[in-house]
Each structure stands twice: as structure tokens, then as C-alpha cells.
Amino acid sequence: MTPYVLTDSWTMTRRELAHWARQPGQVLVGLVFPVMLLLMFGYLIGGGRGVTGDYVDYLVPGMFALTMAFGLEGTMLNVTQDLTRGVIDRFRSLPMTNGAVLVGRSAADMLQSAVGLALMTGVAYALGWRAHGGPGAFLGAVGLLLLLRFAMLWVGIHLALIAGRPEMVQAVQILIWPVGFLSNVLATPDAMPDWLGTAVQWNPLSQTATAVRDLLGSQGGEPGHLWAAVAWPLGLLAVFFPLAVGRFARLGR
Amino acid sequence: MADTAITVEDARKTYGTEHALDGLDLHVTWGTVHAVLGPNGAGKTTLVRTLSTLLRPDGGRIEVAGHDVLTEARAVRRRIGLLGQYAALDEQLDGRQNLEMFARLHHLGARHARVRAAELLDRFDLTGTGRTPVARYSGGMRRRLDLAASLITDPEVLFLDEPTTGLDPRGRAEVWAAVRSLVGGGTTVLLTTQYLEEADQLAHRIAFVDHGRVVTDGTPDELKTLTGGDRIDVVLRDAGQLGAAVALLPVTGVSVDTDRRLLSAPVADRMSALSGVVRALEAAGIEAADVALRRPTLDEVFLHLTGDENRVKEAA
Numbered sequence A: 001m002t003p004y005v006l007t008d009s010w011t012m013t014r015r016e017l018a019h020w021a022r023q024p025g026q027v028l029v030g031l032v033f034p035v036m037l038l039l040m041f042g043y044l045i046g047g048g049r050g051v052t053g054d055y056v057d058y059l060v061p062g063m064f065a066l067t068m069a070f071g072l073e074g075t076m077l078n079v080t081q082d083l084t085r086g087v088i089d090r091f092r093s094l095p096m097t098n099g100a101v102l103v104g105r106s107a108a109d110m111l112q113s114a115v116g117l118a119l120m121t122g123v124a125y126a127l128g129w130r131a132h133g134g135p136g137a138f139l140g141a142v143g144l145l146l147l148l149r150f151a152m153l154w155v156g157i158h159l160a161l162i163a164g165r166p167e168m169v170q171a172v173q174i175l176i177w178p179v180g181f182l183s184n185v186l187a188t189p190d191a192m193p194d195w196l197g198t199a200v201q202w203n204p205l206s207q208t209a210t211a212v213r214d215l216l217g218s219q220g221g222e223p224g225h226l227w228a229a230v231a232w233p234l235g236l237l238a239v240f241f242p243l244a245v246g247r248f249a250r251l252g253r
Numbered sequence B: 001m002a003d004t005a006i007t008v009e010d011a012r013k014t015y016g017t018e019h020a021l022d023g024l025d026l027h028v029t030w031g032t033v034h035a036v037l038g039p040n041g042a043g044k045t046t047l048v049r050t051l052s053t054l055l056r057p058d059g060g061r062i063e064v065a066g067h068d069v070l071t072e073a074r075a076v077r078r079r080i081g082l083l084g085q086y087a088a089l090d091e092q093l094d095g096r097q098n099l100e101m102f103a104r105l106h107h108l109g110a111r112h113a114r115v116r117a118a119e120l121l122d123r124f125d126l127t128g129t130g131r132t133p134v135a136r137y138s139g140g141m142r143r144r145l146d147l148a149a150s151l152i153t154d155p156e157v158l159f160l161d162e163p164t165t166g167l168d169p170r171g172r173a174e175v176w177a178a179v180r181s182l183v184g185g186g187t188t189v190l191l192t193t194q195y196l197e198e199a200d201q202l203a204h205r206i207a208f209v210d211h212g213r214v215v216t217d218g219t220p221d222e223l224k225t226l227t228g229g230d231r232i233d234v235v236l237r238d239a240g241q242l243g244a245a246v247a248l249l250p251v252t253g254v255s256v257d258t259d260r261r262l263l264s265a266p267v268a269d270r271m272s273a274l275s276g277v278v279r280a281l282e283a284a285g286i287e288a289a290d291v292a293l294r295r296p297t298l299d300e301v302f303l304h305l306t307g308d309e310n311r312v313k314e315a316a
């Protein structure tokens, strides 16, 4: 730790924002993709297995959670790309705070996810979806979602540091889709075989989705999942944050 | 302050079965330019990356500006500048954004960083690049910006890994001028190169590196003496007479270059060799286009030391 943790992290965050300014199209695509998924599952494919009542009401909080989890891909891609670029050598030869590169990455990704969440909420409202429950519950739901994103971010950074190259990210991309769908974001576990239902219920994604549904008064909400929706991401962070920072500090060894 | 700017003792780095550094020793005196010369794969980049804390050696003692690269990496990083073999720049950002970012990470503060970036852009003739991202720079512009980035804090020790590879003669002259002015200001420079001329022009000392070790280390003059002192070159008018000339010249160890109609041999006594050769040629009626005494070139030293003639001929 140095007295420059904050300024270095801010400098690295500014770098990511400058990248956005250079490539607004790429940022836009990243923001629009989850909205497209929402529209596709809500209207094109339609109707989740085992969901009674208004499917969009069930789907929207699930898509929020899914988007947060899939943010992992973007993080991994960005980190691996940075690793293959020469600029990482310059950063590592400077007397800057170890890990400020990673903090900049996570700040930018969190910002993008927050904007993405706002955009999806706007689209959901336009489609007639409503958050019930008070503003406190709404903020709590947003907090849970961003916490999940933050945990997935550090999982993503760690996996990216192991993978090293952007091509390796594809393997993870292929794996993350089944993990994302092996949850209750699109359908309830009631309609699944027992063993699958159990797996689905244990998926951290399901915990966050259920707790968020509960807070927002949406279909499929159940009380009592709040602790799991907090504990799961915190647990992931406790493991992957130190692993990622340590691995970054040991690059080149 | 430590006596030497750079101390490397028995440095080792192994990749699988490949010994990139195989017990390398090097001492660089403050305020001098030390060239590290060697063929592809000799271990030059591995050495520079180890010295600049990017790569952890497997063994050995390595100190830069009196600080251990392993245990005092941050102290080392505060004192060095690095121009790597490949550009270490953010390709998506423009030149000013790059330099300001690196200056902030050197903790110059926002205002000072802006001023420093502007100074360096001006000094390296990059002010006109405006908002163009580095990805669209030419190779020479990129190299200049990279060099500028390595000079943000006037480093005590500067590492240059093949700084002029891929530059045109003007770009090369600019880099050389920059290195000379830095050394004039007291900077210690460790420079790797594959160009013997570059080492000859810039360096106070030259270390020949091959297979991860220093084969020899000395001043350019000392190294040239190593191959046996002076040489005599004889260029004939008629290539057909080369064979006859080799047989009758009063020297040994003659090498023949048919394309250039050239005979070359080491000599012990300059004047007696010269007059002996001229007389022998006259007596045999062989006409010479040129006869000259000279110091050996570093190419010959290189060839002599690595014992690998083919590699040098390919490069030439």
C-alpha cells in the first residue's frame, strides 16, 4: 500500500473512461445486448416453464441478475486484452500502486453495469413492468445486483489472469451460458427434475434473483433469501479478490 | 550511493530447458553507456526485463541504483526509465493522453503532469499528432513517444532494448542524439542492440552476450584489440589473381572475399607488413586497387567471439 492508492486508481479509471470516449459504439453494444435479451425472452420466446401469471414480471428481475453475472465476460475480455498489450509492461515498470490497473478496470465495469441496469429498468418500465415496494427496497435490490456484479468482476479478473490470452476467454464464455441458465432467472425450478432443481436453487444467481424479486414485489419472490444473496457474492469476493490481486502482483514470475 | 549503477551477478532465468540467462555478470558504472550486444535469442530482452522488475530471475544478485530488483522493486521503479523492445503504450489513446497518464502514475500531480507531457511532445516533435490514437502512428512516431514516456522523470538509469530497430536513418540519428544528450546530463544507459555500429558509436563499454552469458566485456578499443590488433586489406584489380596473391603475401591467416576482390589478414607490425605486401605484389606484377591498414571492425570481433560465422554473414 502506498499513499497513492486513490490517485493511481483514479488515473486508471480515467484511462478506461477515455477508452469509452474513443469507442462509444462498443460501449453502446455492451449496453444494448442485455436489453435485446430481455426483449427476446420476454416477447419472442415467451413464457418460462413453471411460471404462472405475468412472465415479464417474473423475467425482468431475473434478467437484471443474469446481466450482472454475464458482465464477467466483458471483464475477462478487457483484462486479457490489456495483458497482451505492451502497455501493461509500462504500468508494471512505474512506481504506481500495485493493482491500481485492476481497480481502474473494476470501477469502469461497475459504472458500465450501473448504467446498463438503469437502461434496462427504463426499458422494462416502458414495457409496463413496475417495481413494487418502496424506494428503500428498490435501492436494496440495486445494491444486491451490483454486489453480484462486483463479485463476478473479481472472479472474471482472476480467470482472465489465469487464461492470459483473449482466445481463452471463449472457453469461459461457452461455460458461463449454461451456468447462467441453470438458475431461476428464466424458469422456476419447480418445473425441473429434482436434481436439477437443487442445483438451480444453490446457484448464487438464483439467490440474488429471488431476493431481488422479493424486494421489488415481483413474481417468484420469496422472503428469506436476502442473507444468501449477500453471503454468496461476499464469499466469492473473499476468495477471488486476494487471488486476483496476488496473481497480478506476481505477473512475470 | 552505490558504486555501480547496475550490478548483475550470476543472474539466471530458465524457460523450460532454455537458459535465457545462464549465470550472467555485468557491472555498469554511473554516467556511462553500456551496450549489450548479442544475436537473436542471446538473452538481451530477458536481461532488460529482469533489470526493470518486469521479470523475476530464478537466481543471482541484481541491483539497480543500489536497490535490489526483487525486494525493493518500487524503489527501482522510481529511478528507472524503460524503452522496451516493443511499444509499451496505450494504443487507443493519443500521445498527450499517454504521457499525462504515465506522468500521473509517476505521481507528478495533475498540473505538473500536463506541463511535462507538453514538454516531451515538443521535444520529440510529436506536438502535431493532436488527438490521433497511437494505433495510427507510424513506427518511428511510436518509438519516439515510447522514448518520451521512458523519460518522464529524468531517470537515473535508462534501459533501451533495441531502441533503433526498425527506424530509418533519420530516426536512428534522433535516438542517438537523444541518448548522447541524456548521458551528457548524467543519465546511466544500458542499451541492447544487434548493430555493432550503434554500440561503437554510443557506448563506453560493450558486453557481448550469447546464450545467456557475457562472453566478453570491454571498451570498443579493447574489444577490437582482442581479435589480434590491426589488419591489412588488399583489393586487387583482377579477381583471378586472388589465389596467386594469397600464396605470395608475407602474412598468415588471410581471408578471401571474391566478390569484393578483397584479401584481409591480421598483422603484427604495421609498417613492415605494409611494405612487405606492396613489394610482394610489385614483384609478382599483381595490380592492386587499394592497400590499407585498419583496426578490426566490431563485426570481426563478434564473429571471432561467437565463433559462428554463418550467423554474422546472414545478418550482414
Ligand SMILES: Nc1ncnc2c1ncn2[C@@H]1O[C@H](COP(=O)(O)OP(=O)(O)OP(=O)(O)O)[C@@H](O)[C@H]1O
Binding pocket: B015, B018, B019, B020, B038, B039, B040, B041, B042, B043, B044, B045, B046, B047, B085, B194
Ligand atoms: N516467455 C518466454 N517463454 C519461453 N522462452 C522464452 C521466453 N522469453 C524468452 N525466451 C527464450 O529465452 C531466450 C532469450 O530470449 P530473449 O528475448 O531474451 O533474447 P534477445 O537477445 O532479446 O533476442 P532478440 O534479439 O531476438 O530480441 C530465447 O531462447 C527465447 O526463446
Ligand SMILES: [Mg+2]
Binding pocket: B044, B045, B046, B085, B161
Ligand atoms: Mg530482445
